Amino acid sequence: MRTISLRRALPLIIVLVFLAVLPLGANGYILGVLTTAFYFAVFAMSWDLLFGYAGEVNFGPTFLIGLGAYGAGMANALLHAPVPLAILIGAIVAVAGGVALAIPALRLSGPYLGLITLVAVLLLQQAIVIFAGVTGGEIGLSVPDVLSIDSGPNYEYALAFMIISGLVLSIIARSSLGMILQAAGQDKIAAAALGFNATRHKIMAFAISALFSGLAGALLVFYLGTASVSAVVDVSIGVRVIIAAVLGGRRTIIGGAIGAIFLIVAGELLRPIGQLSTFVVALIALIVIVILPDGLLGLLPSRRGA
Amino acid sequence: MPQPILVVDRLHKRFGGLIAVKSLDFALHSGEILGLIGPNGSGKSTVMQMIMGVVKPTSGAILLNGSDIAGKPIFEIARAGIGIVFQHSRPLRLQTVLENILLGLLPDRIDRLRPPPGAIDRARAIAAECGLAAVLDRMPATLPFADLRRMELAKAIARDPQVVLIDEPFAGLTRGEVDDFAALITRFRDQGRAVMLVDHNVKSIASLADRVLALYLGEKIAEGAPGAVMRDETVRRVYLGGGIETHERPEADIAARKVLLDVRGISLFYGKAQALDDVSLTIHEGEFVSVVGLNGAGKTSLFNAISGLVPFRGAIAWNGAVRGRESAAAIARAGIVQCPETRELFGAMSVADNLALAGQRLPDQERAERLAWLFGLFPILKARGEQHARTLSGGEQQMLAIARSLMLKPRLLILDEPTLGLAPVILGQLSEALTRLRETTDITVLLGEQNVTFALPHADRVYVLEHARMVWQGSPARFAEEAGAGYL
Ligand SMILES: Nc1ncnc2c1ncn2[C@@H]1O[C@H](COP(=O)(O)OP(=O)(O)OP(=O)(O)O)[C@@H](O)[C@H]1O
Ligand SMILES: [Mg+2]
Numbered sequence: 001m002r003t004i005s006l007r008r009a010l011p012l013i014i015v016l017v018f019l020a021v022l023p024l025g026a027n028g029y030i031l032g033v034l035t036t037a038f039y040f041a042v043f044a045m046s047w048d049l050l051f052g053y054a055g056e057v058n059f060g061p062t063f064l065i066g067l068g069a070y071g072a073g074m075a076n077a078l079l080h081a082p083v084p085l086a087i088l089i090g091a092i093v094a095v096a097g098g099v100a101l102a103i104p105a106l107r108l109s110g111p112y113l114g115l116i117t118l119v120a121v122l123l124l125q126q127a128i129v130i131f132a133g134v135t136g137g138e139i140g141l142s143v144p145d146v147l148s149i150d151s152g153p154n155y156e157y158a159l160a161f162m163i164i165s166g167l168v169l170s171i172i173a174r175s176s177l178g179m180i181l182q183a184a185g186q187d188k189i190a191a192a193a194l195g196f197n198a199t200r201h202k203i204m205a206f207a208i209s210a211l212f213s214g215l216a217g218a219l220l221v222f223y224l225g226t227a228s229v230s231a232v233v234d235v236s237i238g239v240r241v242i243i244a245a246v247l248g249g250r251r252t253i254i255g256g257a258i259g260a261i262f263l264i265v266a267g268e269l270l271r272p273i274g275q276l277s278t279f280v281v282a283l284i285a286l287i288v289i290v291i292l293p294d295g296l297l298g299l300l301p302s303r304r305g306a
Numbered sequence: 307m308p309q310p311i312l313v314v315d316r317l318h319k320r321f322g323g324l325i326a327v328k329s330l331d332f333a334l335h336s337g338e339i340l341g342l343i344g345p346n347g348s349g350k351s352t353v354m355q356m357i358m359g360v361v362k363p364t365s366g367a368i369l370l371n372g373s374d375i376a377g378k379p380i381f382e383i384a385r386a387g388i389g390i391v392f393q394h395s396r397p398l399r400l401q402t403v404l405e406n407i408l409l410g411l412l413p414d415r416i417d418r419l420r421p422p423p424g425a426i427d428r429a430r431a432i433a434a435e436c437g438l439a440a441v442l443d444r445m446p447a448t449l450p451f452a453d454l455r456r457m458e459l460a461k462a463i464a465r466d467p468q469v470v471l472i473d474e475p476f477a478g479l480t481r482g483e484v485d486d487f488a489a490l491i492t493r494f495r496d497q498g499r500a501v502m503l504v505d506h507n508v509k510s511i512a513s514l515a516d517r518v519l520a521l522y523l524g525e526k527i528a529e530g531a532p533g534a535v536m537r538d539e540t541v542r543r544v545y546l547g548g549g550i551e552t553h554e555r556p557e558a559d560i561a562a563r564k565v566l567l568d569v570r571g572i573s574l575f576y577g578k579a580q581a582l583d584d585v586s587l588t589i590h591e592g593e594f595v596s597v598v599g600l601n602g603a604g605k606t607s608l609f610n611a612i613s614g615l616v617p618f619r620g621a622i623a624w625n626g627a628v629r630g631r632e633s634a635a636a637i638a639r640a641g642i643v644q645c646p647e648t649r650e651l652f653g654a655m656s657v658a659d660n661l662a663l664a665g666q667r668l669p670d671q672e673r674a675e676r677l678a679w680l681f682g683l684f685p686i687l688k689a690r691g692e693q694h695a696r697t698l699s700g701g702e703q704q705m706l707a708i709a710r711s712l713m714l715k716p717r718l719l720i721l722d723e724p725t726l727g728l729a730p731v732i733l734g735q736l737s738e739a740l741t742r743l744r745e746t747t748d749i750t751v752l753l754g755e756q757n758v759t760f761a762l763p764h765a766d767r768v769y770v771l772e773h774a775r776m777v778w779q780g781s782p783a784r785f786a787e788e789a790g791a792g793y794l
């Protein structure tokens with residue numbers, strides 16, 4: 001239950017204020033890149049709650065993201081649900097998926113659970129291809145509505161969503177609920193011997209992570225105007241989410257955001273070198289992870305021993 | 307007599323073909339300490355874990371205040387009023403001491419973000435009661451062993467349980483610490499709790515417990531007043547054993563031999579903390595040397611340095627030559643084998659495989675002979691041959707760790723706290739084994755112990771390590787008068 005001291009939060013606040021006023025000066029291209037990065041940041045932060053805090057090995061974050069994205073997209077495209085309702089439906093579908101994923105997690109852990117979560121992504125991917133009639137299949141599903149057609153508002157929506165998600169996830173992670181989640185994640189029997197129904201808390205962890213993943217997935221769809229496997233379901237997207245969270249610093253929540261923004265922006269900056277950019281970014285991420293096991297946030301002296 | 311708070315009725319546990327607990331009956335009253343004793347593997351921890359719900363009973367009833375809790379989920383049992391200190395500490399490694407204790411005071415709710423009012427103060431009070439006031443903000447991994455055990459006690463009483471189950475609280479503690487813990491456990495009783503206590507420290511059990519129950523092969527063999535149970539014929543034979551005899555050799559005999567290991571003024575740091583300060587130690591070929599020191603004095607650090615597991619400053623000469631930057635593996639191949647305090651068994655491998663792996667470099671016949679000898683020494687290991695090392699009882703794991711290091715046929719055997727968790731009768735056997743090793747082989751032994759009653763009888767020479775420094779060395783005979791204060 002560490003409190004967030006103002007002195008430590010100050011640099012963060014300065015960065016956020018800078019990001020908030022950025023549309024005044026930056027062009028649409030830059031705003032577009034950052035908008036995607038902000039949604040990615042929420043993917044990574046949600047994943048960190050599940051892995052960094054609750055200790056659940058989830059190799060398939062895109063299962064939850066994809067459910068939210070397609071749930072929202074289909075609600076809008078097929079049921080003509082207005083955008084807010086569609087987003088809500090997407091979030092509900094994702095939470096249902098998260099709870100379903102918690103069931104194997106009660107019996108399995110570590111790499112075995114990781115395998116199950118990976119299989120879940122492949123199943124979702126298959127389902128989307130098989131039911132191409134309603135899902136748009138490999139081409140993707142275009143949604144009739146979007147959040148906004150201007151890059152400025154889209155950017156502000158994404159930024160606000162990222163800040164709120166980060167705040168809520170950080171509060172949960174540092175709260176007594178977060179502590180129980182961590183206890184159940186580290187040693188289920190020890191936590192139960194202290195009187196905690198570890199099962200219920202594990203399901204809760206999956207549900208919270210799924211909620212934010214799903215919301216972010218849904219919002220991303222209404223930003224991009226389409227839901228596609230390559231954008232929100234593919235295993236490689238999931239891997240990038242995990243790399244982002246680890247790169248920024250596990251068990252920090254905010255590290256996920258830093259890692260995600262770093263990855264996406266670095267990928268854009270290196271775009272001129274073409275195909276090689278993905279490779280170079282991955283290499284940089286790998287080197288950082290090996291050198292700094294605590295991630296980029298581990299560089300800050302104030303976090304030592306915390 | 308008032309109604310008992312806990313009644314165990316025909317409790318039975320079977321692990322595959324092994325009956326760990328056999329139709330056991332007993333009762334526990336509030337304000338009472340019940341001591342549970344018995345040889346390694348007799349089912350003591352299994353009984354406690356069944357009461358806590360960690361192990362599901364095969365059959366039988368466990369009545370808490372009249373209602374059956376047998377087979378219920380752990381968290382329900384915890385909330386019904388039972389707390390446990392596990393034989394092996396289970397701290398949350400990423401949380402501070404205070405957070406570890408505070409956790410026990412949180413409600414089991416998913417809609418609470420803040421601890422209930424007063425919880426933090428209460429956690430501090432419990433910490434203070436258990437002697438942890440000075441280490442509230444430390445991480446468990448940085449705590450001295452005794453403080454880690456104190457934290458486990460604090461966690462167990464956080465929920466204010468009516469029944470406290472304490473598995474081997476005294477194992478690995480120094481004499482002074484044992485007294486502190488005994489006072490603490492007495493206080494639990496005086497607060498009106500029912501306490502069930504398992505330990506191999508027979509003296510402490512005898513003086514602390516109001517009643518003692520002895521188990522053997524999962525069955526009750528005696529129950530009653532501590533004195534009477536300890537005098538019981540069967541208890542003496544299967545549990546207490548014959549005690550340890552002294553085997554000292556003349557000093558002159560040793561000094562004439564070649565120096566096998568020469569530690570010359572080594573220092574060792576963990577970050578800023580100094581674990582060894584200019585420590586020197588010499589061991590002659592065939593000599594048995596004991597290093598005596600309290601918890602945290604630096605014994606394990608010294609052994610790890612000798613085994614090449616941690617970097618240090620200074621020089622170590624082995625067999626006449628100063629060692630360079632050999633890897634730990636090379637050092638082990640040269641004949642230095644450490645039986646670590648932490649045991650480091652392969653948990654998912656069977657007992658037999660753990661031993662086979664250690665013996666793979668021996669010729670077939672020698673391996674078979676060694677194995678037969680080790681099974682003679684620790685018969686239970688033979689009986690548990692196919693069991694995963696992870697599921698062995700605490701003492702059985704210790705026996706396996708010792709057997710495995712002997713299987714490696716060391717020239718220098720480093721035994722770090724080998725008596726941890728062993729029943730008295732096994733201590734006697736281990737003692738005899740060491741004597742036989744000394745008489746029939748040219749093995750050299752370095753023994754780290756705080757259990758002086760075990761360390762002295764097996765030593766040709768004794769070193770005393772205090773606060774990272776070697777403060778004394780001499781013969782066991784001189785130890786008592788010159789350095790024994792605080793240890794004897
Ligand atoms: N999961 C398991 N599978 C198979 N056998 C087991 C399992 N758990 C315990 N046993 C066996 O049951 C017996 C009783 O174990 P228990 O841990 O209760 O002994 P103990 O009396 O506490 O011994 P110690 O004094 O060494 O701690 C042991 O022989 C152990 O090997
Ligand atoms: Mg035990």
